[in-house]
Structures are given as structure tokens and as C-alpha cells.
Amino acid sequence: MKKKRAILLTVSMFVLLVLIFPSQGLSAAESDTSSGSLLDNFHNPWPGVTMGADFRFRIISADNITTLNDDRPNHNYLFNRYRSRLWMSLSPDDFKDVEFNMRLMWEFRTWCDPENKPQHTNFDEILFDRFNLTLRNLWDGNLTMVVGRQDIIFGTGWLVLDGTPLDGSRTIFFDALRLTYDWKEKDTRIDTVVISNRASAADRLKPINDRTAALTEQDEDGFILYLTNNSMEKTQLEGYYMFKSDNPVDHMYDNFPMAWSRKAKIHTLGGAIQHQFTDNWALRTEGAVQCGNKEDAMGNGHKLIAWGTRNDLSYSFLDELKNKIHFAYEFLSGDDPDTGRNEQFDPLWGEWPQWSELYIYTYSRETMIAETTNLHRFNVGHSFKPTEKLEVKTDYHLLWADENTLKSTNSGDGFGFSKNGKFRGQLLTCWLNYVLTQQLKGHVLLEYFAPGNYYQHNTRSGSYFFRFNLEYTF
Numbered sequence: 001m002k003k004k005r006a007i008l009l010t011v012s013m014f015v016l017l018v019l020i021f022p023s024q025g026l027s028a029a030e031s032d033t034s035s036g037s038l039l040d041n042f043h044n045p046w047p048g049v050t051m052g053a054d055f056r057f058r059i060i061s062a063d064n065i066t067t068l069n070d071d072r073p074n075h076n077y078l079f080n081r082y083r084s085r086l087w088m089s090l091s092p093d094d095f096k097d098v099e100f101n102m103r104l105m106w107e108f109r110t111w112c113d114p115e116n117k118p119q120h121t122n123f124d125e126i127l128f129d130r131f132n133l134t135l136r137n138l139w140d141g142n143l144t145m146v147v148g149r150q151d152i153i154f155g156t157g158w159l160v161l162d163g164t165p166l167d168g169s170r171t172i173f174f175d176a177l178r179l180t181y182d183w184k185e186k187d188t189r190i191d192t193v194v195i196s197n198r199a200s201a202a203d204r205l206k207p208i209n210d211r212t213a214a215l216t217e218q219d220e221d222g223f224i225l226y227l228t229n230n231s232m233e234k235t236q237l238e239g240y241y242m243f244k245s246d247n248p249v250d251h252m253y254d255n256f257p258m259a260w261s262r263k264a265k266i267h268t269l270g271g272a273i274q275h276q277f278t279d280n281w282a283l284r285t286e287g288a289v290q291c292g293n294k295e296d297a298m299g300n301g302h303k304l305i306a307w308g309t310r311n312d313l314s315y316s317f318l319d320e321l322k323n324k325i326h327f328a329y330e331f332l333s334g335d336d337p338d339t340g341r342n343e344q345f346d347p348l349w350g351e352w353p354q355w356s357e358l359y360i361y362t363y364s365r366e367t368m369i370a371e372t373t374n375l376h377r378f379n380v381g382h383s384f385k386p387t388e389k390l391e392v393k394t395d396y397h398l399l400w401a402d403e404n405t406l407k408s409t410n411s412g413d414g415f416g417f418s419k420n421g422k423f424r425g426q427l428l429t430c431w432l433n434y435v436l437t438q439q440l441k442g443h444v445l446l447e448y449f450a451p452g453n454y455y456q457h458n459t460r461s462g463s464y465f466f467r468f469n470l471e472y473t474f
Contacts, residue, residue, distance in 0.1 A: 039474065048092045053474040056083040064463035065361040067415060068451050071458070078113035083170060087130060097137045101150075103130035107170045127207035129164075129171040139181070146178045149205070152193060154226050155238055155272055158286055158310055158350050163197050164215040165351035165370050166255055171215070172352070175204055187231040195222035195349075199249045199261070214253040217260040217368060218246045222349075234276040238286075242268040244348055246294075260368040264294035266304060266346050279318060285311045294342050302342040308332040308373075322385045328355075334374030334403035344405070345373045355379065355397065356427055358447040358465035365415045366406065375424075376400040393431040399424035401454050410456070421453030442470040 043051055058081040067075040087103035106126040112119060132148030152174045154160040163174035174195050181190040199214040201207050222244045229237040248261040270288025277283065287309035294304045314326040335344035344367075351370035353360050355377070360370040367373060381395035401422045410416035432444040445467040451460040 042474065048090060050089045050091075051087065053084070053086045054471060055085075055474075056469065056471045057081070058083075058470075059468040061466040062358070062361075062464065064461050065358050065465060066364050068362065068455060068459045068461055068463060069415065070461040072415075076113060078111075080110045080112065081107060082109070083107035085129075097135060099134040099136075101130055101132050101134065102128060105129045105171060123209065125201065125207035125209045125211050125213075127171075127201055128205045129173045131205060142182045142184065144180045144182075146180075147176075149173050149175050150178065152176060152178065154191070154224070154240070155286065156284070156310075157352065157354065159242065159268065159270070159288065159348045160224065161350060162352040162370075163195070163220075163349055166214050166216060169352075174349075187229060189228045191224065191226040191228075193222075193224040193226070195220065195224070197221075199253070212253055213255040214249065217256055218248050218262065220247075221245045236272075236274040238272040238274075240268075240270055240288075242266075242270075242348060244268070244346075248295075256368070259297045262295040262297070262299075263301070264292065264304070264346070266290055266292040266294065266348070268346075268348060280316050282314050282316075283312070285309070290346060294346065296342070302340070304342045304344075304346070306333045306343050306345040308345040322383075324383045326379075326381050328377070328379035328381075330375065330377040330379075332373045332375040332402070334401055335405045336403050337405055337407070343403070347372055355395070356429060356447060356449075357445060357467065358429075358449055358463060359399075359427055362449075362463075365411055366417075374402050374405060376402060389435045391431070391433040393429075393433070395427075395429045397427040397429075399427060399452075404454065408456075415459050416456035417459075418453055418456050421455070423452035424454045425452040426450045439474070440470070440472045442468075444468055 042053075045051060059079075060081065061076075061078045063076045064070065065077070069075065083105065084107070085103055085105045087101070089099055089101045091099040104126060105128070106124070108121060108123045110119075110121045128149060130149055130151070132146050132150045135145045137143075138145060151172055152160060152163070162172045163176075164171045174193075175197055177194045179192045181192075183190060197216055197220040198204065199216050199219055201213070201215050202210050222242065224240065224242045226240040227238065244264070244266045246262060246264040246266075248263055249258075252258060268288050268290045270286065272284060272286035274284040275282070288307065290304060290306040290308075292304045293301050295301050308331055310328070310330045312326055312328045314324060317323040332345040332347070333343050335342050347370075351360075351368075351372075353370065354372070360372060363369060363371055363373075376399070378398045379395055381393065383391060383393040385391050401424055404417065404420060404422055406417040408417065408419045427447065427449045429445070429447045433441070434443065435441045445465070447465040449463045451462070
């Protein structure tokens with residue numbers, strides 16, 4: 001009942017905010033006037049210095065997302081997240097092509113459901129999630145270099161987006177050197193990235209109030225060569241080579257089991273094509289193959305041979321409501337335990353909720369949280385904008401496993417996999433995104449998952465995930 005009341009309350013808050021802030025919102029001029037000189041002085045306190053800040057508030061309620069079993073203890077969650085970020089960029093007038101960027105981040109959580117854990121607030125740590133030096137217009141003006149802590153996203157983030165998956169969406173940074181060459185004569189951009197991420201948050205820049213919680217499952221070194229070409233009309237071509245070296249940690253952390261930390265050396269070769277056929281039809285298709293070596297949960301090394309693909313076709317109606325439908329198919333190869341090899345596709349730095357906030361948690365019993373793999377996913381979705389500021393997005397997913405790798409395995413706490421089944425289940429997601437003002441936006445997300453015969457009978461309880469989100473940028 002507490003959760004139902006919390007969900008009803010947050011939905012009511014969202015509707016109230018929509019009514020308070022009508023769809024036309026504030027014009028840019030009105031927003032600038034209302035902010036006044038105080039914010040202007042904050043954004044540009046001194047010549048060559050720019051500053052900014054934002055705050056994000058979330059209420060999350062979830063049930064059975066890790067257990068898929070109503071009868072197990074600790075199957076429900078209710079908590080709040082509060083994230084604050086303050087950033088600064090320094091670029092002296094005499095050195096316009098040199099910029100130093102840093103951002104300080106703090107997120108704490110309040111746990112509200114005594115059935116899951118005692119009501120309390122975890123104030124957590126404060127850390128730098130951006131700390132880098134940027135040099136522009138090198139090599140005849142075509143080369144940009146960024147060295148240090150930075151966010152890196154390639155394509156849609158299928159394989160590269162989140163360098164710190166174990167802290168959720170609190171941070172996504174990489175400790176890396178990135179060189180971007182703009183080959184203008186060929187309409188081509190060449191990105192070269194060297195990555196050196198560490199599991200410990202204190203390894204490079206020690207946090208304030210440091211906690212024994214890891215950012216990744218292992219120490220990770222990597223190399224990325226990524227080419228993006230736009231020489232063909234309405235077409236973007238992408239090609240890449242990625243190397244990732246994982247090295248297990250040598251001591252326990254509070255937020256993941258040691259079995260998740262495994263040694264691996266993974267080579268990935270892939271590419272993508274994105275094309276706008278007409279004003280209505282658009283397609284993006286991406287695929288990659290992998291080879292190398294990777295340890296299993298028992299520490300035994302196996303030769304890795306895997307592949308995956310993701311394909312999205314969309315149709316825009318170009319009407320007043322901006323109706324749009326899309327169809328998707330994603331395949332990530334699974335491991336056949338009888339071959340002696342490892343055929344399970346590794347998502348590399350793509351361990352984030354790409355199409356579901358709920359389903360990534362079920363993988364904590366199969367691989368690890370957000371290591372989405374061993375999958376056939378068919379998806380149909382629809383989005384529209386009933387007002388200028390409100391967007392509604394609904395998606396339906398049918399999910400299968402490529403291989404029943406764990407065949408009759410039971411974790412000992414009621415979570416188990418069937419002997420022969422491969423149907424993971426059905427997933428429904430719905431987003432309500434609303435831009436309240438130029439600086440304030442929010443969303444409500446609701447997901448429901450109905451498990452299939454891939455799981456044992458006692459692990460087929462329905463699960464849901466609910467989130468209310470508000471973000472304000474100063």
C-alpha cells in the first residue's frame with residue numbers, strides 16, 4: 001500500500017506541474033529576464049571563466065527486479081536519489097584554444113522502505129566526474145585533444161557510453177586520452193581513444209568522504225579507433241576497432257561480488273550505417289564481431305568468439321502531433337556451454353539501460369547488472385507530442401535468450417533457470433517527458449516485465465519499475 005500511495009502521489013505531482021506550467025512555457029527572453037544579473041554573474045564570474053550547476057531529484061519504486069519472485073525477501077524497493085553537480089571551465093582570453101574543465105558531483109540516497117532495509121540516508125561521496133584539459137586547432141586546425149576525466153559516447157552508445165556502470169547514472173566518465181581529427185576534405189572524423197579506468201574511485205582523484213564502492217567490476221584499459229563519414233547524402237557511415245583489457249580486482253568491494261571481476265582481452269570490429277530514405281523513413285543498423293579470451297565465473301579462461309547486431313527502423317508521420325513509430329531487432333550471441341568456447345557477446349562500455357531501466361537488474365543473476373547479452377529482442381514503439389512540451393513514448397519488447405547457458409541452475413535463494421526454455425518474457429515501457437521551463441524538465445517512467453519459460457516456475461513473478469524525475473539547470 002505504501003508503494004501504491006507513493007506512485008499515486010508522484011503521478012499527481014507530475015500532473016500538477018503540467019497544469020502549473022502550461023505547454024507554451026517561458027520564452028527565452030522571459031527566462032533570461034527572470035534569471036537576472038545574479039545568474040549571469042554566476043555563469044561568467046570572471047573573464048575566461050564559465051560556470052554552471054544542476055540538480056536532479058528522483059523517486060524510484062520497484063518490485064521483483066532482481067528476484068522475479070514475490071515470495072523472496074527484499075524483493076521491493078522505494079528510495080529517493082538527489083544528485084547535485086557544479087562545473088567550471090577555464091579558457092584565458094590569450095589562449096582560446098586551451099580549456100580546462102572540471103565538474104564536482106554529489107549524489108546521496110534516502111531509503112524509504114523498511115521491508116527492504118532500515119529507513120536511512122546514505123550521504124555517499126563527493127567526486128570529480130570531469131577533470132580534463134582540452135586543446136583545439138592542433139595540426140593545422142584539424143585536431144582536438146582531450147586528456148583526463150571526460151564523458152565519451154560513440155554512435156547510440158551501443159558499445160561505448162558508460163565508463164562507470166556500477167554507480168548507475170550518477171556518473172559515466174572515462175579516464176582517457178581522446179584525439180579527434182576532422183578530415184574535412186573527406187567529410188570524415190577520426191577518433192582515437194586510449195582508456196585507463198580503475199575500479200576504485202580513489203585511484204586517480206580521491207573522493208571526499210570516500211566509500212568502499214567500486215565504479216567498475218575490474219580495472220579496464222582500452223583502445224578505440226572510430227571513423228565517422230558523412231560524404232554520402234543523407235547517410236552516415238561508421239567503422240570501428242576496439243580493444244578492451246580487463247584485470248580483476250584483488251580485494252572485496254561493498255557493491256558487487258568478486259565473481260563479477262574477471263580477466264579478459266577482447267577485440268571488437270564493427271560498423272554502422274545510418275540513412276534517411278525519405279522525410280518519413282530512417283534506418284540505423286549496426287553490427288560487430290568479437291574475438292579474444294575471457295574468464296568465466298570460476299576463473300577458467302576460454303577463447304571468445306561472439307557477435308551482435310542492433311537495427312532500428314523508424315517512420316515519422318510529420319503531423320501536428322509528431323507521431324512516430326519504430327521497429328527494432330537486436331541480437332547478442334549467447335554461450336553454448338557444450339562447445340568449450342565462450343560465444344557470449346560482451347557489451348564493452350555499453351553496460352547501461354539502453355532500452356529498459358528494469359530488465360538490466362535481472363542480469364545480476366545471469367552475468368552482472370546491465371551486462372545485457374545472450375539476447376534476441378524484437379521491439380515496436382510509438383511516440384507523439386500531445387502538446388509542444390509533453391512527449392509520450394511507449395515500447396513493447398519480446399525477449400528471447402540465444403542460448404540456455406545456465407540450464408537448470410539455481411542460485412540457492414529461489415532464482416533459477418529452466419532446463420530448455422529460451423523465452424525471456426514480455427516488457428512494456430512508457431515514458432512521459434515534460435519540459436516545464438527552459439531550465440526545468442521532468443519525466444515519469446513506468447515499466448512492467450512478465451517473465452517467460454527461460455526462468456524456472458518459481459522465478460516468474462511479474463516485476464515493475466517506476467521513476468519520477470525532476471532536473472533543474474542553473
